[in-house]
Amino acid sequence: MDYYRDTTLLSEPMDNKKIVSRPVYLNLLKIRQPITALASIGHRISGVLLFIAIPLMIWTLDTSLQGPQQYQQVVTLYDQPLMKLLLLLLAWAGAHHFFAGIRFLFIDIDWGVDLVTARRTAGMAIGCGVVGVVIALIVIL
Amino acid sequence: MKSWLLQRFTAVYMALFFVYFIAALLIAPSESYEEWQVWMRSTPMALATTLFFFALLGHAWVGLRDVFLDYIKPFVLRLVLLNLLAIGMIVMALWVVRILLTGGA
Numbered sequence: 001m002d003y004y005r006d007t008t009l010l011s012e013p014m015d016n017k018k019i020v021s022r023p024v025y026l027n028l029l030k031i032r033q034p035i036t037a038l039a040s041i042g043h044r045i046s047g048v049l050l051f052i053a054i055p056l057m058i059w060t061l062d063t064s065l066q067g068p069q070q071y072q073q074v075v076t077l078y079d080q081p082l083m084k085l086l087l088l089l090l091a092w093a094g095a096h097h098f099f100a101g102i103r104f105l106f107i108d109i110d111w112g113v114d115l116v117t118a119r120r121t122a123g124m125a126i127g128c129g130v131v132g133v134v135i136a137l138i139v140i141l
Numbered sequence: 142m143k144s145w146l147l148q149r150f151t152a153v154y155m156a157l158f159f160v161y162f163i164a165a166l167l168i169a170p171s172e173s174y175e176e177w178q179v180w181m182r183s184t185p186m187a188l189a190t191t192l193f194f195f196a197l198l199g200h201a202w203v204g205l206r207d208v209f210l211d212y213i214k215p216f217v218l219r220l221v222l223l224n225l226l227a228i229g230m231i232v233m234a235l236w237v238v239r240i241l242l243t244g245g246a
Contacts, residue, residue, distance in 0.1 A: 068175075
């Protein structure tokens with residue numbers, strides 16, 4: 001079963017022994033999350049990734065402004081395959097965080113709160129994250 | 142100011158700056174050190190970029206603090222990590238000031 005939906009909890013008579021015997025945790029990996037939850041957890045994960053990247057961003061800014069040689073060092077560094085891979089990951093994080101964040105701002109002002117719209121915009125935010133990676137791929141290669 | 146509000150204001154500023162920055166790079170990419178540093182060291186860009194990093198650090202502080210509060214339960218560990226985080230944020234803010242507002246020491 002890949003989707004837990006415990007309707008028995010509501011339909012069965014309240015029996016304390018039964019409730020105690022039920023598992024007290026849910027395996028998050030086995031639950032098929034609604035798309036809105038995926039957009040939300042993606043926002044958190046991408047946010048943490050972007051946070052980790054802040055020192056790299058500042059270092060890049062610092063070094064690239066120190067002189068022509070240092071600037072070239074930065075260019076060479078970002079030409080490495082591993083760095084390009086990292087840039088793709090950060091492109092996803094940036095694009096997803098950006099669009100899912102804008103979605104949250106609209107939800108803050110009560111726009112797109114109804115389930116149909118919320119699901120659609122969640123899908124759009126996730127899609128924009130993927131598009132961000134594709135654009136980054138085109139720019140990098 | 143409520144951290145919730147700080148999160149929103151910084152988000153809007155960063156979004157505007159980010160769109161400008163990406164658009165500028167796509168329309169007229171800096172192809173050399175000279176172009177890059179003339180652009181970044183111009184007063185408006187240096188100020189706007191410094192402000193961007195301040196917004197980023199404030200935004201990340203609120204976000205990471207929420208993440209820590211959600212997942213790190215032991216009180217002492219939480220306190221230590223939040224303090225390290227705060228120190229890290231301040232150091233990075235000063236680093237940006239040193240890069241962009243001091244003419245590059």
